[in-house]
Amino acid sequence: MQAVEALVTQGMPIKRGDALYRAGEPFKALYAVRLGFLKTSVISEDGREQVTGFHMSGDLMGMDAISGDRHTCDAIALEDSEVCELPFSDMEKLSRQIPALQRHFYKVMSREIVSDHGVMLLLGNMKAEERVAAFLLNLSRRFQTRGYSSTGFHLRMTREEIGSYLGLKLETVSRTLSRFQDQGLIKVQNRLIELTDVCALKQVLNNEQGA
Amino acid sequence: MQAVEALVTQGMPIKRGDALYRAGEPFKALYAVRLGFLKTSVISEDGREQVTGFHMSGDLMGMDAISGDRHTCDAIALEDSEVCELPFSDMEKLSRQIPALQRHFYKVMSREIVSDHGVMLLLGNMKAEERVAAFLLNLSRRFQTRGYSSTGFHLRMTREEIGSYLGLKLETVSRTLSRFQDQGLIKVQNRLIELTDVCALKQVLNNEQGA
DNA sequence: CGGCTTCTTGATCCTCTTCAAGGGTGGTGG
DNA sequence: CCACCACCCTTGAAGAGGATCAAGAAGCCG
Numbered sequence: 001m002q003a004v005e006a007l008v009t010q011g012m013p014i015k016r017g018d019a020l021y022r023a024g025e026p027f028k029a030l031y032a033v034r035l036g037f038l039k040t041s042v043i044s045e046d047g048r049e050q051v052t053g054f055h056m057s058g059d060l061m062g063m064d065a066i067s068g069d070r071h072t073c074d075a076i077a078l079e080d081s082e083v084c085e086l087p088f089s090d091m092e093k094l095s096r097q098i099p100a101l102q103r104h105f106y107k108v109m110s111r112e113i114v115s116d117h118g119v120m121l122l123l124g125n126m127k128a129e130e131r132v133a134a135f136l137l138n139l140s141r142r143f144q145t146r147g148y149s150s151t152g153f154h155l156r157m158t159r160e161e162i163g164s165y166l167g168l169k170l171e172t173v174s175r176t177l178s179r180f181q182d183q184g185l186i187k188v189q190n191r192l193i194e195l196t197d198v199c200a201l202k203q204v205l206n207n208e209q210g211a
Numbered sequence: 212m213q214a215v216e217a218l219v220t221q222g223m224p225i226k227r228g229d230a231l232y233r234a235g236e237p238f239k240a241l242y243a244v245r246l247g248f249l250k251t252s253v254i255s256e257d258g259r260e261q262v263t264g265f266h267m268s269g270d271l272m273g274m275d276a277i278s279g280d281r282h283t284c285d286a287i288a289l290e291d292s293e294v295c296e297l298p299f300s301d302m303e304k305l306s307r308q309i310p311a312l313q314r315h316f317y318k319v320m321s322r323e324i325v326s327d328h329g330v331m332l333l334l335g336n337m338k339a340e341e342r343v344a345a346f347l348l349n350l351s352r353r354f355q356t357r358g359y360s361s362t363g364f365h366l367r368m369t370r371e372e373i374g375s376y377l378g379l380k381l382e383t384v385s386r387t388l389s390r391f392q393d394q395g396l397i398k399v400q401n402r403l404i405e406l407t408d409v410c411a412l413k414q415v416l417n418n419e420q421g422a
Numbered sequence: 423c424g425g426c427t428t429c430t431t432g433a434t435c436c437t438c439t440t441c442a443a444g445g446g447t448g449g450t451g452g
Numbered sequence: 453c454c455a456c457c458a459c460c461c462t463t464g465a466a467g468a469g470g471a472t473c474a475a476g477a478a479g480c481c482g
Contacts, residue, residue: 042328046417051330066321073328092314096307103303109320110277116327117253117275117284121261123334124378126348128470159429169471172459174430190363190429206257339438370461380439385462401447401461 011082014038020075020083028066029085033057035158036081040064040073041164051165053115054078054139054157057146060108078156082149123167131166132176133204136186140195151198155191225249231272231286231294238276240296244268247292248367251275252375254286261377264326265289265350265368268357269318289367334378334394342377343387344415347397351406362409366402 011034014020020031020038033055040061041061052073055061065071067090073163093101122131143148155162159170166173180186185201187194222245225231229241231249242264251272252262263284266272276282277299305311333342355361366373371382377384391397396412398405406412 042332043334044336045438046419047334048336050328050335052328052331063321064325066320067318067325072325077395092310092317096310096313098306099303102307102313105317106303107278108481109317109324110274111279112324113320113327114275114278114283116324116331117261117263119331120263120327120334121253121255121259123331124261124375125255158427164335171431171472174428175470178430194361208257305439369459373430381461382463386438389462 010044013083014075014077014083016079016081018077020077021065021071022074022113023071024072027062027069027071027088029087030060030062030091031075031083031085033059033061034082034084036083037078038075038081039073039078039161039165046115049070049164051157051161054165056142062113064108078161089180094169104125119165128168128172128176129179129204130207131168132162132173132180133201135166136195137198137201137205140198151195153193155193181211222246223296225288225292225294227288227290227292229288231288232276232282233253233285235284238273238280238282240298241271241302242286242294242296242313244270244272245293245295247294248289249286249292250289250368250372250376251284253343260375262368262372263330265376267353274320274323289372328387330376339377339379339383340390340415341418342379343373343384343391344412346373347378347404347406348409348412348416352411362406364404366404373406 012031014036014132023043035057039051040053040055041049043049056077061075061083062071064073091101091105096106096202122134126134139153139155140150143153157165159173162168163170163173168176177186177188180201181188181199183196185195185204187196223242225247234254238277246268249266249272250262251264251266252260256262266286271283272286272294275284295310302312302316307318333345337345350364350366351361354364368376370384373379374384379387388397388399391412392399394411396406396408396415
């Protein structure tokens, strides 16, 4: 594990709005988020943007670039952030020597695939309210895992970016948040979110009537 | 490479309708499709199915299971198929000894992630016609890669399964195919598809008017 | 403070879903 | 070999959910 830490020498700061990498750039390294918040998005040939993920401390980014030796999406910092650069060729070598590391890598990539399948389920099957509820609960869980409050947090992304991720227009996101607030499920004050009834949110997700 | 082939001893037949694996089953092996056609799908807590992929010869399946040591989706054969079982622990060991194999694995998993991002773009941004066009062109390309005709092929899945994959209802899929046929882009005869105007299909995808 | 981006909310429109019915196809068993 | 049955597909009509268009308000940054 020392060997791993030797690689991740110094943190690399990314200012809000700046790109960690962009689609088309040659692949050199993976990046572990140390601090901050980033989004990744792909752009279709005709210019439509799809946000493919939001990333926070502990997340590993750039795995999409392994297959084609080029990044396939843009990674943009949504707030001032810091990442560790993990040169991929070094990681490969090291993971051959350290079975646990190799396994870890496989698992991280696998988790990404599973997570993407979850998003596909969301995009393919869910209604707007369910999508937004799923989004809030997912964020909540991830903040909790990192030791932050699971019920009160600051959204780092715009309504438009949420909408892009969820396959909705920004107006729909805004309306849905307002409706949740009217129903007493959450409190919204611009980008400040408080989940006041997590159970009810989960019921929205599971399509349960107020039984 | 001999060592790899030693692992993949005999093919394992899967009859149409049978499951190669099911969500929740413990993870033992990855599977390389030798022959045939399968689908994978995840089921939400409240029972909705989302088809996450269609798989044909050469595809590697089961990578979602690495992260949690359990399969997270069902894999069902849509026609009589044959797969090779690749015990994962063996593959791990071997990939430590053979750098090219390790790299290959990383690439395959990365490709899966990239492909999923493409589906997210499709589900999040595209209209029904664009989705169906993208679907047909994707199948076309994959058949071509495998040496089959890129313009005439047999769909192994039902309209409902296509719809689930594309985030549409089966009626919408059926209507869209009919419309494409009326417009002279394709010929449909039940599950037999012929692409008669690939260029026009690509224009549908890119949202171009008949300029 | 001023300008800009972002957010909210309303009204209308459009696409896809839902509901419904009929017809076709393939597979099975007599 | 033919008939039957279950499943699948097509098509129509009505309805709903979200998109689009539009305007104004609020927050943020320089």
